[in-house]
Amino acid sequence: MKLMFLGAPGAGKGTQAEIIADKYSIPTISTGAILREAMAAGTEMGVKAKSYCEAGKLVPDDVVIGIIKDRLAKDDCKGGFILDGFPRTVPQAEALDAMGIEMDHVISIEVDDESIVERMSGRRLCGKCGASYHTVYIPTKVAGICDKCGGELITRADDKPEVVKDRLATYHSQTEPLKDYYAAKGKLALVKGTDTIDAITAKISAVIDGI
Numbered sequence: 001m002k003l004m005f006l007g008a009p010g011a012g013k014g015t016q017a018e019i020i021a022d023k024y025s026i027p028t029i030s031t032g033a034i035l036r037e038a039m040a041a042g043t044e045m046g047v048k049a050k051s052y053c054e055a056g057k058l059v060p061d062d063v064v065i066g067i068i069k070d071r072l073a074k075d076d077c078k079g080g081f082i083l084d085g086f087p088r089t090v091p092q093a094e095a096l097d098a099m100g101i102e103m104d105h106v107i108s109i110e111v112d113d114e115s116i117v118e119r120m121s122g123r124r125l126c127g128k129c130g131a132s133y134h135t136v137y138i139p140t141k142v143a144g145i146c147d148k149c150g151g152e153l154i155t156r157a158d159d160k161p162e163v164v165k166d167r168l169a170t171y172h173s174q175t176e177p178l179k180d181y182y183a184a185k186g187k188l189a190l191v192k193g194t195d196t197i198d199a200i201t202a203k204i205s206a207v208i209d210g211i
Contacts, residue, residue: 002102003026004082004182005084005108006175007108007181008116009168013084020082020208021082026082028082029071029086032085034067035059049063056166058170065092078104105187109193110190116164126149128149128150130209133147134161139211141154
């Protein structure tokens with residue numbers, strides 16, 4: 001079972017991908033997580049990726065495609081996987097097709113821009129262990145302190161409102177055309193992303209199970 005999640009930054013793709021991955025026992029392939037690991041490690045690719053991400057721009061195709069190709073070749077992907085954050089452009093989708101990888105379902109989580117800015121500006125990340133929180137939706141017991149390790153929470157540079165707006169503009173111009181690309185293949189399903197997490201999961205599961 002090969003699934004792909006689309007949606008604007010902050011639409012909830014990562015959250016739903018984790019839930020669905022657990023439910024169907026398939027791995028989530030998150031380019032965002034892979035790139036953040038590289039940025040934290042300070043690798044040559046990570047340094048390059050960081051400059052693009054902090055400016056709200058997309059990481060170059062050759063870097064991202066190389067990472068994805070290596071990841072999908074691993075044994076845990078043989079029974080299926082979820083792509084979260086890739087492809088981000090039609091050329092990347094075409095590159096995926098060229099690898100002989102055909103999606104079973106492409107699920108686009110739909111959330112309006114105003115809600116996205118509100119969501120992302122409240123996101124917090126533990127600078128020590130990487131745990132994710134939100135000032136409104138997933139608050140910590142003690143403000144600014146990680147529940148898991150006691151580390152200090154930080155706001156990622158690409159979660160600041162002005163950067164979020166730039167990222168949304170990039171999404172609409174470069175990534176949103178993927179909806180038409182996969183709709184033409186009969187693979188696209190639109191899911192409202194402003195419901196509760198459980199309700200969104202139920203809708204996605206219905207698409208996967210063909211209900």
